[in-house]
Amino acid sequence: MHVDEQPTYYTATKKYSLSCSSLEQDIEADVVIIGGGFSGIHTALELAENGVTNTVVLEARYLGYGGTSRNGGQVMAGIGHDLDAIRKDVGEEGVKAIFALSDIGPQIMRDRIQKYNIDADFCSGYGYMAYNARQAKTLRNWEKEFRSLGSSYDIQYLEGKDVQQIIGSDIYHSALLHTGGGHVHSLNLLLGEAKAASEIYGVRIFEYSPALAVIYGDKIEVRTAKGKVRASKLVWAVDGFNNQIEPELHRSTINVYAYNSITEPLSDEIIQRISPIRGAYSDIRPVINYYRVTNENRLMFGSSTALIERIPHDLKAWNRQLMLEVFPYLHDVKIDMAWGGPMASTKNLFPQLGTLQDKPNAFFVQGYSGFGVTPSQIICKILAEGILGGSPRYDLMRSISRASIPGKDRYRAQLCSLGKILHQTSGYWHGRR
Numbered sequence: 001m002h003v004d005e006q007p008t009y010y011t012a013t014k015k016y017s018l019s020c021s022s023l024e025q026d027i028e029a030d031v032v033i034i035g036g037g038f039s040g041i042h043t044a045l046e047l048a049e050n051g052v053t054n055t056v057v058l059e060a061r062y063l064g065y066g067g068t069s070r071n072g073g074q075v076m077a078g079i080g081h082d083l084d085a086i087r088k089d090v091g092e093e094g095v096k097a098i099f100a101l102s103d104i105g106p107q108i109m110r111d112r113i114q115k116y117n118i119d120a121d122f123c124s125g126y127g128y129m130a131y132n133a134r135q136a137k138t139l140r141n142w143e144k145e146f147r148s149l150g151s152s153y154d155i156q157y158l159e160g161k162d163v164q165q166i167i168g169s170d171i172y173h174s175a176l177l178h179t180g181g182g183h184v185h186s187l188n189l190l191l192g193e194a195k196a197a198s199e200i201y202g203v204r205i206f207e208y209s210p211a212l213a214v215i216y217g218d219k220i221e222v223r224t225a226k227g228k229v230r231a232s233k234l235v236w237a238v239d240g241f242n243n244q245i246e247p248e249l250h251r252s253t254i255n256v257y258a259y260n261s262i263t264e265p266l267s268d269e270i271i272q273r274i275s276p277i278r279g280a281y282s283d284i285r286p287v288i289n290y291y292r293v294t295n296e297n298r299l300m301f302g303s304s305t306a307l308i309e310r311i312p313h314d315l316k317a318w319n320r321q322l323m324l325e326v327f328p329y330l331h332d333v334k335i336d337m338a339w340g341g342p343m344a345s346t347k348n349l350f351p352q353l354g355t356l357q358d359k360p361n362a363f364f365v366q367g368y369s370g371f372g373v374t375p376s377q378i379i380c381k382i383l384a385e386g387i388l389g390g391s392p393r394y395d396l397m398r399s400i401s402r403a404s405i406p407g408k409d410r411y412r413a414q415l416c417s418l419g420k421i422l423h424q425t426s427g428y429w430h431g432r433r
Contacts, residue, residue: 006339009262010069016191023209023227030054032229035237037068042380048201060210069187070341072290072302076181078102079375080350089400103149105374118192125279126181129172136174138431153180168273183280183292236364240342251404253367255342260302261319264334286427309416345369347403354398
């Protein structure tokens with residue numbers, strides 16, 4: 001079974017059973033969205049909340065098939081990997097404006113969960129973990145930057161034995177606790193949003209309805225196997241599952257694979273030892289380990305290969321080895337499930353949004369580069385502003401350059417490996433190694 005087809009913790013524990021038929025007729029809409037993951041559903045709901053309800057969402061498989069049901073569920077601050085990478089595009093004031101958005105993603109998520117009574121297992125508490133004094137300096141800087149945003153949540157730097165207050169591992173030098181972050185059951189969040197969009201606002205959602213052809217014009221026509229949608233505006237929201245259907249978007253991202261695992265249920269005592277705050281964590285290296293506990297007393301643990309891009313032969317064994325480096329006392333714990341999947345990454349590791357060249361009614365969002373759960377909340381709010389007529393922050397975000405990645409189809413693994421090596425090297429000089 002290919003890594004994309006592995007069952008995941010999220011699909012095994014989903015709490016919503018939406019019944020979305022496939023498209024088998026010709027229909028009209030104001031907006032048609034291709035992709036039923038976080039980007040597609042966030043955007044549809046954001047538009048509906050602003051009065052645009054004649055929206056159609058087309059999903060090639062089932063809702064959340066892509067990154068939404070494959071991630072770690074980490075609710076963390078920020079948008080992209082490194083704001084320095086976009087400084088030349090947006091300038092110093094632009095960097096400040098984008099950084100000011102860093103803290104609003106978790107709050108959008110909290111507000112939406114409360115507004116629509118979504119059962120998504122949201123839990124507060126995020127730990128950014130440092131291995132050494134050089135990384136600790138980075139955490140100290142992050143502490144100042146996070147506090148400068150005026151967050152009402154507790155932000156606390158911990159060092160030495162105090163790190164044990166939030167995590168049961170002695171591998172770390174220091175930590176930064178941010179109670180504004182945390183973790184969430186990402187698929188239940190998506191399905192709860194989709195339920196609200198369809199049942200409250202009348203958004204039409206179709207599953208197993210892949211877009212086979214798109215004809216651009218004043219009215220855009222999207223054809224599926226048994227029907228078509230004609231709409232005034234289109235949104236591409238397929239991220240790592242473009243499959244070359246839209247060449248312009250395909251050229252500017254490359255798929256990097258990440259892998260996740262989930263343990264068997266653990267005792268309350270073990271969970272308390274692992275995570276006294278029942279939180280989520282990641283280190284700050286260029287390629288991070290990320291993990292959290294779940295409501296069922298399991299430990300979820302994920303990462304990507306650090307240098308050489310490859311798909312491990314045995315995902316359970318590969319994830320287990322990484323887990324034991326952090327928690328050696330879990331040596332007798334069984335891994336119940338392991339899975340993986342692609343994440344669309346950009347050259348500057350920053351998400352992309354805007355319109356296709358010479359097609360002002362064809363919008364897109366893609367390239368979260370592994371950080372999509374929370375940033376997608378912010379990015380899709382801004383994208384919706386663009387669809388609704390524009391805004392200063394939409395203009396700012398779409399001004400970020402979108403570089404092509406030559407040779408990606410033939411040399412994907414080699415290019416990803418080279419990118420990881422360069423990213424790791426850069427990480428050393430930026431206090432991340």
